[in-house]
Amino acid sequence: MIWKRKTRDEATDQAESGMDSIAPADVAPGVNREDFAPAGGELWRRTAAEPGPMLPRFMANASDDVETDVANELARRRLALRDALGASQPVIARESFAGRREAMAALINAVEEQRVHVVIYGERGIGKTSLAHVFAETAREARYLVIYGSCGTAANFSDMFRSVCARIPRIYHSSVLPNSLEAEKGDSFEVMLPEGPFGARELADVMAGVVGTRVLVILDEYDRVVDVNFRREVAELIKNLSDRAARVQLVITGVALNLDELIGYAPSIRRNITGLPMRPMNGAEVKELLRLGERAAEIRYDNAALAMITQMAGGSPYLVRLLGHQAGILAMNDDRSVVGDADARKAVEQVIAEWQASLPRRVQANLARDEARVHWGLLVAAARAGSSADGWFTVDDVYAEMGGTHSPLAIERDLKLFVNTVDLLERREGPGDPHFRFGYPGVASLLMMSAAMARLAA
Ligand SMILES: Nc1ncnc2c1ncn2[C@@H]1O[C@H](COP(=O)(O)OP(=O)(O)O)[C@@H](O)[C@H]1O
Ligand SMILES: [Mg+2]
Structure with a gap:
């Protein structure tokens, strides 16, 4: 068993180094790949073992019966986890509804x-x-x-x-x-x-x-x-x-x-x-939601994993499920029933990479532009400012998010840049202050999650 897992890790290492040799081509010279600004289209350094989202694998191993039993058991638990935490459908029954x-x-x-x-x-x-x-x-x-x-x-x-x-x-x-x-x-x-x-x-x-x-x-x-x-x-x-x-x-x-x-x-x-x-889910609700996965797949999220998922999800049940599911799978693939900090962290990295890859090319390209890189802090502050229910924010909101370090005039000028030159924000005119919001859904959450990840790594 152990030697087998080792081979897989080796294969992973190889695939990873293989990716390294292709990636720098589209990274601007002088840009550190570890930067969290979108270098070469990457919001977060890609850690997946393959250049795209992972290719499908068989769940069970065909070699011999004893192993098949173990593998089947694992497959069953993986499916149970997916059923409990899969994020693609709204909940329709009370049993799977948390908080x-x-x-x-x-x-x-x-x-x-x-x-x-x-x-x-x-x-x-x-x-x-x-x-x-x-x-x-x-x-x-x-x-x-x-x-x-x-x-x-x-x-x-x-x-x-x-x-x-x-x-x-x-x-x-x-x-x-x-x-x-x-x-x-x-x-x-x-x-x-x-x-x-x-x-x-x-x-x-x-x-x-x-x-x-x-x-x-x-x-x-x-x-x-x-x-x-x-x-x-x-x-x-x-x-x-x-x-x-x-x-x-x-x-x-x-x-x-x-x-x-x-x-x-x-x-x-x-x-x-x-x-x-609808307010963001609080810590207790997140815990309750993850418990659904724990029960279904017979795993446990330790406190560090719980804290990481809670922080990164920012109260979105959708993100809690996505991260909880991926982190759980990572632990189970490694034969562990306790999901730890490292699994959660890796899940976040995967989710950011996949998320970014799923954005329309136009949006990806806009996020990768120099203007976005230069004004990264502003965009993240804008994302936070817009995380209230309706997504719209004002210059003052961004000013507050930035801790008063930039003048409102400069903020307004830079926000306009992302309305006119780089198509990431929309602007609404009307009575009172102009309002802005991110034009494509998900971009704001993606920015916030990347920023939170960058802070952790720092
Ligand atoms: N209270 C909850 N408990 C468990 N999962 C939830 C809960 N609320 C939402 N989800 C999950 O979060 C995701 C988004 O939920 P959904 O109801 O579709 O959100 P919205 O309609 O606001 O876009 C879905 O995968 C859903 O299963
Ligand atoms: Mg809905």
Whole structure:
């Protein structure tokens, strides 16, 4: 066993040195590869044993039975870890949902006690969709009729709500008597809608008839909707439903969703809406999330690994899973059941490398430009400044993040450079100070993680 593992390490060493000999070609002369600024397109020195993300390997070894048993066992645990911590899907069941008790309590309170409509907002990967799903499960247990709809860029008000109505049985309409012909036909609210496009008012007329249950309509990924008319109609719908005390409530989720924009269309609905910001997960929640992986794969994250993952993930459940999964696999591949500091560190390096490689070429190229290298500190400060829920930040926010070491004028000038010359930031004009944000999702988190890694190495 031991000699076998050794051979693999040797192979790794070789692959690593092999990579070294290719990489410097695109590194500017005089730039140290250990620099954490994006030298030659690398945000973080690449430590993977292969030039790209690792090629697939067989999980089990075919040599003999005893070994196959051991290998199968390992394969099983690896799969279990992936199931527990895989980061590509939102959580839909309570068993795999960690923390978020306060958010859940606030959501339930808003819906049940205050009877208001709720807007859940926060950055991508923070757990909005997962919260919405687990909340839906909880509400169904309390006999709410919950209808989940994910908005796409092409969402259209009539189509969206026609399909919502198609899922509300007609027996819940006040005009339909139990045992009547209509009730027995098994129709839905859809048949009561006008044919063709309709607006909020006509929809509210139908929805105001709900009796015998309460309906919750979850509109996920609301920020993706392009059609301004959709948003205007939804604001109008909230107003109409509230005015008529209808037994229908909306739960809307979105990245960087601007509550004011929604309310802007109908200022009087402010008191009928509660905004629920999704906050970064705290240490205890991160621990709880990793425990899911520990139980599934029979491993343990030691305190140092836990601290590293907690710090690097910055409260994002998505990153906790990604790092926890990779670090766990590293330990298991090495026949250890305790995941340590080194595994966590290596996982961070892998994630940064893979993450960067997954950015569009244009974004990668922009990050690798001299301007980005020169103003690295500014970009990291900007990333931190924008890590609040909606991603937008001002010159003052960056000034504060930089500890007052640079003049606001210089900061503004340099930020503009990344709007105009290097396409990394967007700028929003409007009343008050200009606002900036990173144009491509994930870049800010990537910058923060690379910076945190650089600090650790220093
Ligand atoms: N409370 C949670 N417990 C465990 N995993 C979570 C939790 N919230 C989110 N995740 C995980 O984080 C990732 C992003 O979650 P998601 O709900 O899709 O975020 P959002 O909708 O805000 O983009 C998913 O992989 C999901 O499984
Ligand atoms: Mg989502």
